Amino acid sequence: MVVWTNVLVAAVSCVLVGVCFLALPALSDRTLPLGVAVPADHAGDRVVREAVLRYRRRVVVVTLLGVLVSAPAAGLPEAAAAVLPCYLVTAGALAVFVRSRRRITAAKAAERWYEGVPTRLTASLTPASEPRVAVPAGWYAAALAVTAGAAALGVVLYPGLPARVPTHFDGAGLPDAFAARSVGSVFAPLLVAAGLTVALFATAHAVRRAPVRLRAGRTPEQAWARVRATDRMTQRTLAATTLLSVLLVDVLVVDGWLSPQRLSLAVPALVVFTLAFAAVAVLGTLGVSREVRGLDAPAPGAAATPRPQAPDDDRSWRGGLVYVNRDDPSLWVPKRTGVGWTVNVGHPVGAGLAVLLLVLVVASVVLGVVLGG
């Protein structure tokens, strides 16, 4: 049976993934278009602009394909129906990324863009010389407070709940799994929500200590300003995502208590929260890209001689996406595409993590199909 809310969730997730990939070039350093290292005086070249435009057009096509696939995929077992279209869009967009950047790589090699360009590696000699963006703790506190409020409501409602409480609802909002009423079965989802809040709060603190890589080609002040701009976006996105996810869980849990026969808020809640997630992604991207573009604009009366550039390190970035550098002792490195961190697959632990991630992705699809079917 095709449940239309499943189709909706899958389609909207595809659009979310597509929006993130569309936003990618706006988040990247202008000397790293589509993850290709280019010297600043070639960053605005026609071949670069056309490659980015072509990438964006193809991402739109891939996203639309994912949306189209969502309907037939909804016939699959529930878990697979939700993730498969998303994975398709992700895989398609990654392929588009790798393909679109080739023209830039080719032009760079053919025209020898780096010939005669002085290059520098930049790093801070002293630890923690610049303050990082603070964790917006209020958002996490709000998330915990909402969950605590839901728990308080649960304590009040507990005596009136049925002896067998629903523990899972299908896409139509009808309960399809039950458990005997107990503190565990009633409050477990709230505990998960609280655990999620704590885990993401810890992640936000890890981001404060996450490694930075300063790119040559700008002053140290500008390089740090860029780090702070992306830090700020990461912190805001993490905090907003935490609060939204926890709100969604809490609303659905309370909905399940108030109307155990059939969820009344499932569809509106999913639509509202997906739109809110999309808004967070789009606003975050716009904010950081505006800030970064301001930094990259040449200062009035800037020196005629351009600054030395970051070296061409494409060799260490397979497809512009996967970092493999055995010399580099870093396990985590800032992503080439601007925001976030990725593992160094050249690091023994990094290689292990990469394999683990691959196994998880494959397992989620296979198990979704096998167990659900």
Added chain:
Amino acid sequence: MVIEVDPESEVPLYQQIRDRVVEAIAAGLLRPGQALSSVRALAGAFGINVATVAKAYDGLRRDGLIRTSSKSGSVVARGPGSGDPSPPVLADWSTRVRTLLAEGLAQGMAPQDVVAHCHAEVEEFVRRQGAAAAGEPERER
């Protein structure tokens, strides 16, 4: 305190790192007692081999410019006004100065120009020490 090294230079990376640290100490940007990034952290920040940074720090330690303890990591041990260098360090420095000055003369520089050049460089370091002590932001040269 941000430093830059040239990956394509004929001067080895460890030598460049060492030289940048020495210059920062001379300019008062790094002061005695100030902590340096750990070998691993600096290698990670550059994205280069740990051994390269370790070699740079080894050289600095040998010259007495930094000291490393398991408790506080590597800290700056010397600085302008921290007393005369030890005889072996002074002897080594004199040898290298002789070669550098010889290069100027061998390339046809007038003796007074060589001296003027040395004077200007030392003056510049002293100016930067004053600026650093007054807490002024580092001006680019």
